[in-house]
Amino acid sequence: MAKVPEMSANFARWYAEAFMDESSKRDLRWKGVVDATTKADHKTAEVLTRLAFQSPVPACGRKSENLSDTFEKLVATISGGDATFDPSHSARELQVLAAAALERLFNTLPDAALTVVTASFGRTRQPDLPMDLVNLAERALVALTSRKHARVDFDDLKLPAPKVNYNIAADSLQSADPTEIKEQFELLRNATDSTIQRVVSGFNSVVNQLHNQISLDEEELQMLWWLLGEYSRLLDKPFSKINELEKPLVLAYELGQMTAISPGPTSIRAILLRAKVGTKKLKLEEAVNATSLEWANSASSSTLVSPATTPIHFALEQRTELGSKDSWQAGWSSLTGLTADTLLPAIELSELFYREHVFLNVSA
Numbered sequence: 001m002a003k004v005p006e007m008s009a010n011f012a013r014w015y016a017e018a019f020m021d022e023s024s025k026r027d028l029r030w031k032g033v034v035d036a037t038t039k040a041d042h043k044t045a046e047v048l049t050r051l052a053f054q055s056p057v058p059a060c061g062r063k064s065e066n067l068s069d070t071f072e073k074l075v076a077t078i079s080g081g082d083a084t085f086d087p088s089h090s091a092r093e094l095q096v097l098a099a100a101a102l103e104r105l106f107n108t109l110p111d112a113a114l115t116v117v118t119a120s121f122g123r124t125r126q127p128d129l130p131m132d133l134v135n136l137a138e139r140a141l142v143a144l145t146s147r148k149h150a151r152v153d154f155d156d157l158k159l160p161a162p163k164v165n166y167n168i169a170a171d172s173l174q175s176a177d178p179t180e181i182k183e184q185f186e187l188l189r190n191a192t193d194s195t196i197q198r199v200v201s202g203f204n205s206v207v208n209q210l211h212n213q214i215s216l217d218e219e220e221l222q223m224l225w226w227l228l229g230e231y232s233r234l235l236d237k238p239f240s241k242i243n244e245l246e247k248p249l250v251l252a253y254e255l256g257q258m259t260a261i262s263p264g265p266t267s268i269r270a271i272l273l274r275a276k277v278g279t280k281k282l283k284l285e286e287a288v289n290a291t292s293l294e295w296a297n298s299a300s301s302s303t304l305v306s307p308a309t310t311p312i313h314f315a316l317e318q319r320t321e322l323g324s325k326d327s328w329q330a331g332w333s334s335l336t337g338l339t340a341d342t343l344l345p346a347i348e349l350s351e352l353f354y355r356e357h358v359f360l361n362v363s364a
Helices: 009-019 024-036 042-053 068-078 091-105 110-120 133-148 170-174 178-229 247-258 268-274 284-290 293-299 311-322 329-336 346-361
Strands: 281-283 343-345
Touching: 009 024, 009 091, 024 068, 024 091, 042 068, 042 091, 042 110, 068 091, 091 110, 091 133, 110 133, 110 346, 178 247, 178 268, 247 268, 247 284, 247 293, 247 346, 268 346, 281 284, 281 346, 284 311, 284 346, 293 311, 311 329, 311 346, 343 346
Parallel strands: none
Antiparallel strands: 281 343
């Protein structure tokens, strides 16, 4: 059985503040948080974020979503194996544990930080938690991006000359015993195979790092040329000719398509501002309705679109399904807990849409 890491000071403080409990139960819950985050993916991030934000949509998923298995496994694990833990009567504790699990994932899983930032919708949604989860997620995105965009030190890529860890037993060969000779050759073969595997593993690691570096370089180059050209390939017109209501979503979408590795560059807001996305406040429904139905359908085609973590994409999806500019708002509001006339600066709306796109379409 793997040893449970020492409890983080943050978790100890958050749990004690929320439940006035520093007993063995807190230790059990810490074990649950660690186990729940050992193997996590985008579905884990989705479910945890819904729990942390107490989303109007169930954390176990709607009929069209495949989240029930992830939810059941998380609930069973995050309690630390406590058979008496009943999520239907422990919603508050489950919320805090989910937030703690997300915070633990921020350092390694971009999707966890992305879903928290997008779910907050410009801090319109503010979960009642013993920590500022949104601020922690925003800081984590900066740190993740800095690490992923760090230049490769080629000295670190050099592989040492391999050594076969085998010493022949001379006495066995001199005996001329076929069985002993065969055993020595078997040992030599196994040692050689092990050495080759180490070399191949090291080589593959180097190739992977170089591939990531090339992908990031290509990402930066594409974004630079796009920005210098000041031309939307999607709308086939210069930035200056694009309707101000269309810019936030359309230009964020184009940048998202150029993004190679999640969570994208830290300079995304600066790039969008340079692309003439303004700072004037817009209603969400104005931006959603400004786009064509064809584009809205294409932009929201991912099967991962969620009312909880990708509310802007969900608005586009709802508008597409209903085919109207004035009938999607009610259903959207009931599932998101937001209002379609929410005002956000255009640049913030654009950055949020970009973050949603990265979560839905870009691998970590």
